[in-house]
Amino acid sequence: MILGTSISCGKDYPVGTTEYNLDFEYAWNDSVPMRWTLRNPSLTGYGCRLDRQELLRYLHPLRTCDPDDADYTELEPLGRVAAASRIVGLGEGTHGSDEIFAMKDRIVRYLTSRQGFDLFALEANRPEALRVNDYTIRGEGDPKQLIRGMYVWPWMTEEMLALVEWMKGYNASEPRMTFTGVDLQMPATLMSALQRLLPGTGSAARRAAALAEQLHSIYDAAYRMDVDLARSLEPELDTLAVDPQVASLPAAERAEVEGYIGMLRAFLSQYRDPSWRDRGMASTLEGILQRQNEIIIGDLTACNNKKCSKPSDCKSGICASMRCQGRFERHCM
Numbered sequence: 001m002i003l004g005t006s007i008s009c010g011k012d013y014p015v016g017t018t019e020y021n022l023d024f025e026y027a028w029n030d031s032v033p034m035r036w037t038l039r040n041p042s043l044t045g046y047g048c049r050l051d052r053q054e055l056l057r058y059l060h061p062l063r064t065c066d067p068d069d070a071d072y073t074e075l076e077p078l079g080r081v082a083a084a085s086r087i088v089g090l091g092e093g094t095h096g097s098d099e100i101f102a103m104k105d106r107i108v109r110y111l112t113s114r115q116g117f118d119l120f121a122l123e124a125n126r127p128e129a130l131r132v133n134d135y136t137i138r139g140e141g142d143p144k145q146l147i148r149g150m151y152v153w154p155w156m157t158e159e160m161l162a163l164v165e166w167m168k169g170y171n172a173s174e175p176r177m178t179f180t181g182v183d184l185q186m187p188a189t190l191m192s193a194l195q196r197l198l199p200g201t202g203s204a205a206r207r208a209a210a211l212a213e214q215l216h217s218i219y220d221a222a223y224r225m226d227v228d229l230a231r232s233l234e235p236e237l238d239t240l241a242v243d244p245q246v247a248s249l250p251a252a253e254r255a256e257v258e259g260y261i262g263m264l265r266a267f268l269s270q271y272r273d274p275s276w277r278d279r280g281m282a283s284t285l286e287g288i289l290q291r292q293n294e295i296i297i298g299d300l301t302a303c304n305n306k307k308c309s310k311p312s313d314c315k316s317g318i319c320a321s322m323r324c325q326g327r328f329e330r331h332c333m
Helices: 052-056 072-084 098-115 126-138 144-150 159-171 186-194 203-214 227-241 251-273 274-291
Strands: 001-003 021-025 035-039 059-061 088-090 119-123 178-183 295-296 302-304 317-320
Touching: 059 203, 072 088, 088 098, 098 159, 119 126, 119 274, 126 144, 126 159, 126 178, 126 186, 126 251, 144 159, 178 274, 178 295, 186 203, 186 251, 203 227, 227 251, 251 274
Parallel strands: 088 317, 119 178, 119 295
Antiparallel strands: 001 059, 021 035, 088 302, 295 302
16 A cells, blocks of 8 residues: 655646545565646646656555554655645545445544544535444443444444544543544434434424425435425425524534534535435534544545635645555454
């Protein structure tokens, strides 16, 4: 595995942002020529090449992907970039490769223990991910069943279980690490989580109950959205957002309710916005960042709230994208 940091081609076109893709072939010996090309759709026809020695300035071999190995010497280049960055993207060339998730686990442990990050998030439905958090903070529930409850098969593995158990141990003396999700594909559980935050009676509770009932019919048997129903529910969400009972909630609960309303708005917008899910997750992330000091987001990004006030302020970052064909993750559920 190779860690690439801050690769650039000339002074005008830095690699390291989401706008650029780096394609390269690499070998440690001289038997295979090394070459790479920078491709960017917005720069039609643009490309450049670097020789071996130039490229080696930016590529750092990873000694191991064992998350229990606490010698993080080879991750120090990542640490130097992360110290000045808010967002670290942990990508993967394949779903389900043991080495990839183990390496991401190791990076998460490094960023947490050495760089002070204190929230881990996945591309997982938020209420279900918060139940995993209850286990890592208070030991509530069966971790295997809680991981299964996040629905997505790449998480239902021993590798994910190992990370969750490590977080629980890390939180043993005091809560230092939070587990959460930023996805919004399950409107029923989003609505249920919102309802639990509202007073049991009153206008807000009645509006939320009516919305929850109608959301059960948002898809037909072929999983197609009822567009007319979605259009009718959008103003209902707006009315709930300004309900006096919501406004009177304590600040933390009000922020959570507003966050769930925002996620439901994004969900309902899918009939007119092809990027609804990405926009919804980005909005959820920004809301979390306003309330959390330091953040790691495992499947998407890792963030440090001390560095900037919102994601759009972030001008630098690091992406570790690792492709390998090795062992498959070990399913444990």
